[in-house]
Amino acid sequence: MIDLTVPEIALMNRVLREAALLARAIQEESAAFNLTKDDRSPVTVADFTIQAVVAHRLREAFPGVVLVAEERAARLREPEQAKMLAVIATYVARVIPGATGAAVCDWIDEGMGEPGDRFWTLDPIDGTKGYRRGGQYATALALIENGTVRCGGLACPVMAEDCAADRTGGGILALATRGGGAWHTPLDRTDAGFLPLSVSACTGPARARLMRSYESGHTNVEELEAVAARLGIPPDHCVLMDSQAKYACMAAGKAELLFRLLSPSQPDYRECIWDQAAGSLIIEAAGGKVTDLHGRPLDFSQGRKLTNNLGVFASNGPLHDTGLAALEYILTT
Ligand code: AMP
Ligand code: MG
Numbered sequence: 030m031i032d033l034t035v036p037e038i039a040l041m042n043r044v045l046r047e048a049a050l051l052a053r054a055i056q057e058e059s060a061a062f063n064l065t066k067d068d069r070s071p072v073t074v075a076d077f078t079i080q081a082v083v084a085h086r087l088r089e090a091f092p093g094v095v096l097v098a099e100e101r102a103a104r105l106r107e108p109e110q111a112k113m114l115a116v117i118a119t120y121v122a123r124v125i126p127g128a129t130g131a132a133v134c135d136w137i138d139e140g141m142g143e144p145g146d147r148f149w150t151l152d153p154i155d156g157t158k159g160y161r162r163g164g165q166y167a168t169a170l171a172l173i174e175n176g177t178v179r180c181g182g183l184a185c186p187v188m189a190e191d192c193a194a195d196r197t198g199g200g201i202l203a204l205a206t207r208g209g210g211a212w213h214t215p216l217d218r219t220d221a222g223f224l225p226l227s228v229s230a231c232t233g234p235a236r237a238r239l240m241r242s243y244e245s246g247h248t249n250v251e252e253l254e255a256v257a258a259r260l261g262i263p264p265d266h267c268v269l270m271d272s273q274a275k276y277a278c279m280a281a282g283k284a285e286l287l288f289r290l291l292s293p294s295q296p297d298y299r300e301c302i303w304d305q306a307a308g309s310l311i312i313e314a315a316g317g318k319v320t321d322l323h324g325r326p327l328d329f330s331q332g333r334k335l336t337n338n339l340g341v342f343a344s345n346g347p348l349h350d351t352g353l354a355a356l357e358y359i360l361t362t
Contacts, residue, residue: 031204031212031223036090038204041170041182044086045202047124048079048168049184049216052154055120062113063161064104071157074113076100077137078120079153079168084139085125087149095148097333098140099303106134144302144332147174152303156272158244165197165274171306176330180206181307185274190215192226192281194240194268203277205307205314211280226315228345229282234355235261237285237348240268240275249290252359256288259355276308276343280315285348288356289341290322299334300341309343318349322356 033039055075063073080100087094105114114130121128121136142148149172156166165188171181182204189198192213200216203226212223231237239262242248257267268284278284291298309319309327320326321338328337344352 159271273308
């Protein structure tokens with residue numbers, strides 16, 4: 030059983046539920062402000078609100094903690110963004126009474142910590158495009174020690190209770206520790222108890238289900254389809270989904286394979302640690318396997334990005350070598 034008395038686990042359990050409530054409230058109340066970042070990706074009121082709240086909660090629980098998170102407050106501090114900042118501060122103040130715009134910016138910027146021997150990493154809204162579209166999204170939080178993910182959690186506010194890949198539902202919280210298994214519980218019921226997550230036992234690639242990004246620009250669609258064809262995976266076994274919610278589905282045995290190939294428009298793209306840390310541990314702790322496209326373990330010791338890795342390949346385990354062989358064939362011929 031997951032040990033909720035461990036302070037790091039207790040923190041994830043509390044703060045990920047709080048993050049999900051805020052994400053939903055902001056979505057329902059359609060706080061429509063958003064900004065476009067330098068990489069042209071969107072950032073919403075929810076991204077900033079959740080990063081501020083999680084950063085504050087972490088600092089409250091563990092003074093001196095290092096946080097490496099996706100967002101920064103520089104644009105929000107500009108006078109033109111005063112209205113957006115005021116809206117964000119209102120949401121933060123719902124859970125941290127008295128929060129001001131200036132404090133919110135400072136809390137967001139606590140996420141600019143230097144990755145070292147021990148730090149937390151946060152993606153406040155992973156799958157921002159899914160969030161805005163009404164699809165899957167997640168808040169992802171993980172603790173990294175000496176380049177290895179120690180514990181991690183994902184709040185998936187619109188995931189079905191059984192983590193089915195083809196339906197939405199009331200949301201789940203998944204928590205994992207290295208060596209301690211992966212667990213999930215309905216997001217809104219604090220009394221429900223945690224059930225184990227366990228990957229699928231499928232060994233036949235032609236029966237495998239493949240998860241892929243909803244955004245075609247986050248992968249190489251042509252190569253991905255060639256790999257799927259080589260494995261004999263029928264097109265109706267492919268599920269499109271945003272965010273690390275995909276990893277929760279795989280950990281629950283609802284899909285077997287996930288390839289993050291390099292987009293032809295961004296061949297030098299390297300994965301950000303907050304996009305992989307929590308989700309990869311949850312799959313591994315549920316019995317699955319996660320490597321890069323060459324079969325190398327993900328190396329979280331290189332700073333904010335996985336600079337020693339190319340792409341990501343996650344599987345239920347039994348299909349890993351078969352998947353790597355198909356990948357190698359497609360990428361080298
Ligand atoms: P997904 O929902 O699986 O498409 O993944 C969403 C994440 O993909 C976002 O959090 C981005 O950080 C990340 N991302 C952005 N651009 C790329 C890219 N070119 N290749 C892979 N991932 C990307
Ligand atoms: Mg993300």
